[in-house]
Amino acid sequence: MVSLLSxxxxxxxxxxxxxxxxPIAPISPVPDTGAIHAPVPPExxxxxxxxxxxxxxxxxxxRDPLSQLTHMAKANAGYYPIGRxxxxxxxxxxDGGTAGTLDQSSVHCLADGxxxxxxxxxxxxxxxxxxEEAVEKPFSRNFVLVRxxxxxxxxxxxxxxxxxxxxxxxYLHLQDWGKYQQDSTxxxxxxxxxxxxxxxxxxxxxxxxxxxxxQGLKVLNKWDGQVIDxxxxxxxxxISGTGQFRQLESSxxxxxxxxxxxSIKGYLSIKVLQNPDRNKTRIKSSxxxxxxxxxxxxxxxNVIFNLPVESEVxxxxxxxxxxxxRINEYVHFDSLESAIEPVAxxxxxxxxxxxxxxxxxxxxxxxxxxxxxxxxxxxKLHLETFxxxxxxxxxxxxxxxxxxxxxxxxxxxxxxKGTPVVPPEGNTTAALLQASSASSPHxxxxxxxxxxxxxxxxAAQKIQVPASPTRKARTWYHLKNLLHDADNNLLDGWVCxxxxxxxWVSPWAWEGYDxxxxxxxxxxxxxxxxxxxxGFSDAQRERYRPIAEKDDKGPMKSRLYEIIDRNRDxxxxxxxxxxxxxxxxxxxxxxxxxxxxxxEWFQQPKIWDALDELLGHSGSTPHLNWLAEKQRIxxxxxxxEVAEKVGLPSWGSAYHFHPIGIFGHFANTVNGMxxxxxxxxxxxxxxxxxxxxxxxxxxxxxxxxMVSASENLFKKYGVDSCEQVTHLLAQAKKxxxxxxxxxxxxxxxxxxxxxxxxxxxxxxxxxxxxxxRGLSFASDEEKLSWIxxxxxxxxxxxxxxxxxxxxxxxxxxxxxxxxxxxxxETYKKCARDxxxxxxxxxxxxxxxxxxxxETALWFWKVRRIATxxxxxxxxxDVSVTAVTRPINIGLAGLSDRQKYKREITKKFNVxxxxxxxxxx
Numbered sequence: 001m002v003s004l005l006s007x008x009x010x011x012x013x014x015x016x017x018x019x020x021x022x023p024i025a026p027i028s029p030v031p032d033t034g035a036i037h038a039p040v041p042p043e044x045x046x047x048x049x050x051x052x053x054x055x056x057x058x059x060x061x062x063r064d065p066l067s068q069l070t071h072m073a074k075a076n077a078g079y080y081p082i083g084r085x086x087x088x089x090x091x092x093x094x095d096g097g098t099a100g101t102l103d104q105s106s107v108h109c110l111a112d113g114x115x116x117x118x119x120x121x122x123x124x125x126x127x128x129x130x131x132e133e134a135v136e137k138p139f140s141r142n143f144v145l146v147r148x149x150x151x152x153x154x155x156x157x158x159x160x161x162x163x164x165x166x167x168x169x170x171y172l173h174l175q176d177w178g179k180y181q182q183d184s185t186x187x188x189x190x191x192x193x194x195x196x197x198x199x200x201x202x203x204x205x206x207x208x209x210x211x212x213x214x215q216g217l218k219v220l221n222k223w224d225g226q227v228i229d230x231x232x233x234x235x236x237x238x239i240s241g242t243g244q245f246r247q248l249e250s251s252x253x254x255x256x257x258x259x260x261x262x263s264i265k266g267y268l269s270i271k272v273l274q275n276p277d278r279n280k281t282r283i284k285s286s287x288x289x290x291x292x293x294x295x296x297x298x299x300x301x302n303v304i305f306n307l308p309v310e311s312e313v314x315x316x317x318x319x320x321x322x323x324x325x326r327i328n329e330y331v332h333f334d335s336l337e338s339a340i341e342p343v344a345x346x347x348x349x350x351x352x353x354x355x356x357x358x359x360x361x362x363x364x365x366x367x368x369x370x371x372x373x374x375x376x377x378x379x380k381l382h383l384e385t386f387x388x389x390x391x392x393x394x395x396x397x398x399x400x401x402x403x404x405x406x407x408x409x410x411x412x413x414x415x416x417k418g419t420p421v422v423p424p425e426g427n428t429t430a431a432l433l434q435a436s437s438a439s440s441p442h443x444x445x446x447x448x449x450x451x452x453x454x455x456x457x458x459a460a461q462k463i464q465v466p467a468s469p470t471r472k473a474r475t476w477y478h479l480k481n482l483l484h485d486a487d488n489n490l491l492d493g494w495v496c497x498x499x500x501x502x503x504w505v506s507p508w509a510w511e512g513y514d515x516x517x518x519x520x521x522x523x524x525x526x527x528x529x530x531x532x533x534x535g536f537s538d539a540q541r542e543r544y545r546p547i548a549e550k551d552d553k554g555p556m557k558s559r560l561y562e563i564i565d566r567n568r569d570x571x572x573x574x575x576x577x578x579x580x581x582x583x584x585x586x587x588x589x590x591x592x593x594x595x596x597x598x599x600e601w602f603q604q605p606k607i608w609d610a611l612d613e614l615l616g617h618s619g620s621t622p623h624l625n626w627l628a629e630k631q632r633i634x635x636x637x638x639x640x641e642v643a644e645k646v647g648l649p650s651w652g653s654a655y656h657f658h659p660i661g662i663f664g665h666f667a668n669t670v671n672g673m674x675x676x677x678x679x680x681x682x683x684x685x686x687x688x689x690x691x692x693x694x695x696x697x698x699x700x701x702x703x704x705x706m707v708s709a710s711e712n713l714f715k716k717y718g719v720d721s722c723e724q725v726t727h728l729l730a731q732a733k734k735x736x737x738x739x740x741x742x743x744x745x746x747x748x749x750x751x752x753x754x755x756x757x758x759x760x761x762x763x764x765x766x767x768x769x770x771x772x773r774g775l776s777f778a779s780d781e782e783k784l785s786w787i788x789x790x791x792x793x794x795x796x797x798x799x800x801x802x803x804x805x806x807x808x809x810x811x812x813x814x815x816x817x818x819x820x821x822x823x824x825e826t827y828k829k830c831a832r833d834x835x836x837x838x839x840x841x842x843x844x845x846x847x848x849x850x851x852x853x854e855t856a857l858w859f860w861k862v863r864r865i866a867t868x869x870x871x872x873x874x875x876x877d878v879s880v881t882a883v884t885r886p887i888n889i890g891l892a893g894l895s896d897r898q899k900y901k902r903e904i905t906k907k908f909n910v911x912x913x914x915x916x917x918x919x920x
Contacts, residue, residue, distance in 0.1 A: 051151035052112035055667040056360035065664025066584040073581035086529030090656040091384030107363040113148035114354035115191040116646040140367030141636040142174040163397035167387035174364040184234035191355040198336040226308035229254035253327035266292040266324040296321035360679040391655040402508040410504035412448040421493035443483040445585035473499040517596040524551035532571035591661025602652025603637035681914040685710040689911040705849035717857035722916035727869040730901035743846040744815035747795040755788035769801035816845035818856035
């Protein structure tokens with residue numbers, strides 16, 4: 001509920017500051033907020049609601065799902081499903097508490113869907129509160145409501161239609177329209193309609209002559225012509241035409257020639273007009289520029305502008321001089337962006353035609369909200385997800401559907417309550433870990449662990465045990481601070497995943513989720529809270545105890561007590577709630593509560609009037625801050641104006657989901673596909689896309705192997721962003737000569753190389769070969785002679801000499817694979833980590849495309865190239881250079897790698913609707 005109520009005004013002890021025994025001061029009327037229907041202009045993108053494919057954290061946070069849940073404990077207030085006062089709270093808050101490790105500068109859409117309604121005030125309303133004096137405190141009621149369609153993947157080979165659910169995400173307390181008007185650099189949400197005007201981008205980097213600090217956009221006299229004016233960043237213009245350069249329509253000419261009323265001044269001699277008898281003509285002259293004169297006469301001090309030849313002008317009049325009426329101007333179109341603004345302000349907008357929005361698209365920015373007892377406004381977001389459909393029926397059908405899905409869709413490992421957690425005390429073998437299990441601490445709650453967390457554990461934190469005739473395959477994972485014991489102490493130790501015993505579950509099975517139907521009202525919840533914090537007088541306690549006890553035994557509170565009530569005193573406090581949220585298993589259990597409750601945004605004055613007596617308000621002793629709070633509640637609600645128009649129940653009740661819980665539950669696993677962790681775009685490569693970046697000579701089997709790798713191996717090795725995929729493909733294309741050469745050629749012919757030149761090319765590996773073979777030479781001439789005789793033009797001999805190893809005689813470990821692995825030690829380490837026998841059979845890298853790809857992904861992961869590829873401070877060619885260094889320290893072929901990255905990124909963005917678009 002509204003944040004001030006969550007703190008009970010700081011006055012639940014019936015302090016005198018908010019009491020008044022005289023006449024009540026009038027409370028300002030609630031502004032008209034009647035909803036308007038907003039048809040979408042024809043040029044606005046619209047679409048039917050399709051099953052969502054992509055998810056995105058509202059602040060593009062890259063933590064794993066469990067860390068994202070526990071991070072919510074840092075919020076100052078606004079937890080799910082109850083606030084600090086014990087009242088129902090259907091969403092979560094992002095505020096100053098969560099901001100420390102999140103970039104909360106902009107809010108992004110949680111999942112693919114369509115915007116159905118929003119409100120944005122020019123200036124947020126205020127509420128007048130009374131402490132020592134009356135103070136106006138702002139509260140943003142700006143919101144965006146998005147509708148989504150959730151559906152499991154289809155069963156291969158079946159025509160059965162999967163169950164589906166319509167749900168909504170709500171983004172509340174967003175920034176005012178006035179802030180956008182004051183600062184043109186603030187990005188506008190894409191669901192606002194496009195205006196006919198354009199704005200100079202904030203990235204336009206042309207420089208104003210003589211003022212290098214002023215950046216913007218050059219204005220030219222013709223397509224790709226001479227500079228005649230300058231537009232600062234953010235300047236709004238209208239344009240016409242097509243192509244790379246468009247004509248300015250919002251100005252009659254350069255600013256230096258414009259009068260205050262926008263008309264243009266100046267005269268031109270008919271001698272410089274190509275067609276002086278026409279109103280529209282071009283400038284001609286043997287010189288580079290011609291004079292524009294203030295008056296129609298020749299005088300040295302009469303020249304006010306130099307106009308380049310070939311400029312297009314409109315003139316009027318007769319005689320030797322013609323009056324200047326217009327100078328055509330042109331600007332670079334890609335340096336402009338569409339100017340967009342909301343349909344209407346200061347009222348609810350319900351879109352007759354919803355606007356399609358993708359996961360990760362901009363929703364807006366955090367607005368200001370000031371609690372009644374706060375000294376300063378705070379930037380915050382209330383995020384909420386809910387559904388008006390029959391969620392119980394959907395989950396039941398979804399669980400049945402999950403049983404038919406393939407094994408690969410089971411992406412969560414269930415560690416049941418009672419799982420042994422073996423302390424890391426030197427027991428590093430599987431046998432010792434198994435022996436220690438019986439006496440080890442046991443977990444006190446179920447926990448689902450996403451495969452991503454396990455896959456990303458370092459090799460030292462995983463022990464794989466193959467199956468034997470008497471034992472199933474096992475994997476031991478060293479997990480730190482995920483499980484906890486009966487005393488709520490976080491555990492650090494090893495857990496066992498035994499094949500066929502430890503269950504892997506599909507997100508579509510909704511493991512651990514409960515639908516809780518709870519009809520408790522704010523009066524019951526508040527009575528329970530005040531009782532728990534000793535906020536009642538003796539008389540009040542006696543009067544309200546039955547109400548409090550009834551609420552404590554209700555379905556929502558009963559479930560929460562099972563999780564939160566650490567000291568078993570039957571009371572639930574904010575401290576206990578935060579402590580629970582800090583433990584992954586508790587935070588996950590809370591997130592699995594689906595609450596059927598009346599929405600906070602469904603205005604029913606009577607349910608708030610029912611709190612009057614609890615808060616000490618009466619006609620004779622009014623509680624002014626409570627009256628102000630009820631006014632705020634009335635203004636912030638929107639349900640009645642929107643619900644029936646967008647498919648929500650008119651009676652105000654809905655099934656509420658933990659928004660970060662449902663995001664983490666499905667992120668990167670929608671329809672079994674891997675999605676970009678930054679923008680949500682699908683990372684499943686397609687044959688069509690790969691065919692576009694490969695020549696016709698590339699083996700179709702390689703393309704098929706890359707498609708398959710994007711479905712499984714990418715996730716395994718953490719290749720989970722658009723930037724990683726495009727960098728990887730660009731590097732691989734160069735390494736393999738266009739995906740054609742999976743074996744490094746070492747045939748250095750005499751036509752190109754002398755012994756001295758070959759030695760200068762690779763002195764380290766050639767000398768290593770001499771050392772391994774015990775060869776020494778009396779002089780450089782003798783060494784070069786040996787090289788000339790044995791290595792030039794001899795691919796096999798060069799490979800064995802430079803890349804051979806005593807442990808594997810007769811084999812060379814030259815560069816092979818998608819990203820050429822080189823040297824025996826690298827092959828050996830890769831073989832140990834992946835289980836691929838490439839240390840004894842290196843040719844697998846050039847003959848088996850799956851091996852070639854997986855070894856490249858292994859190299860990508862162990863060299864931590866993902867961090868470099870996703871570095872937000874690197875872009876374009878600089879980013880490619882940084883990615884190349886761990887692959888080829890000499891930066892060989894860098895220009896090709898940079899070119900491939902630009903070309904592949906351009907095609908990737910088109911095929912996969914990526915929003916991770918850099919200037920590559």
